[in-house]
Amino acid sequence: MDVHCTTCGEPWDIYHLRHDAIFETDLSHAEAKAWTELSPKIKLLDRYRGKFREIGYEFGNSILNVIRCPACPKDAQPDPDKAALKATIVEILGDDEDGIAATMEDHGL
Ligand SMILES: [Zn+2]
Numbered sequence: 036m037d038v039h040c041t042t043c044g045e046p047w048d049i050y051h052l053r054h055d056a057i058f059e060t061d062l063s064h065a066e067a068k069a070w071t072e073l074s075p076k077i078k079l080l081d082r083y084r085g086k087f088r089e090i091g092y093e094f095g096n097s098i099l100n101v102i103r104c105p106a107c108p109k110d111a112q113p114d115p116d117k118a119a120l121k122a123t124i125v126e127i128l129g130d131d132e133d134g135i136a137a138t139m140e141d142h143g144l
Contacts, residue, residue: 038099038139041113041121045106049136052098060086075130097125099135117144 037046057067070078078098087094091105100121102113121144128134 036136036140038101038136039144040101040104040107041095041117041144042103042111043107045104047101047104049099049132052101053132056087056090056092057083059090061089062086075132095122095125097132097135099132099139100125120144 036049038049038052039046054071057070058064060067062070070083075097079094079096084094091103091107092101093103094100095102095118102118103111120142121139124138124142124144125135128138
């Protein structure tokens with residue numbers, strides 16, 4: 036299953052976002068592995084957001100809500116309508132990442 040970047044529309048495999056992308060940051064292997072076990076909200080603490088930002092990812096209220104990604108053109112801006120819709124989906128579904136992914140895919144988000 037894929038979700039799409041709010042800014043450039045690039046598809047991202049949800050397994051990659053949940054399990055692999057963290058290993059591209061400069062966190063130690065042990066810390067990156069530990070991160071994959073954290074609850075969805077803890078995964079997005081400022082420390083981790085900063086690490087992801089360094090490699091080009093910016094997330095909304097879920098790791099599956101990709102606002103910007105490494106494929107984004109430098110000056111591109113997020114689509115505000117998509118950003119609002121995605122934020123709402125995550126708010127409604129909370130920590131249910133499978134539900135979030137399925138809903139976003141249904142809507143082509
Ligand atoms: Zn992008």
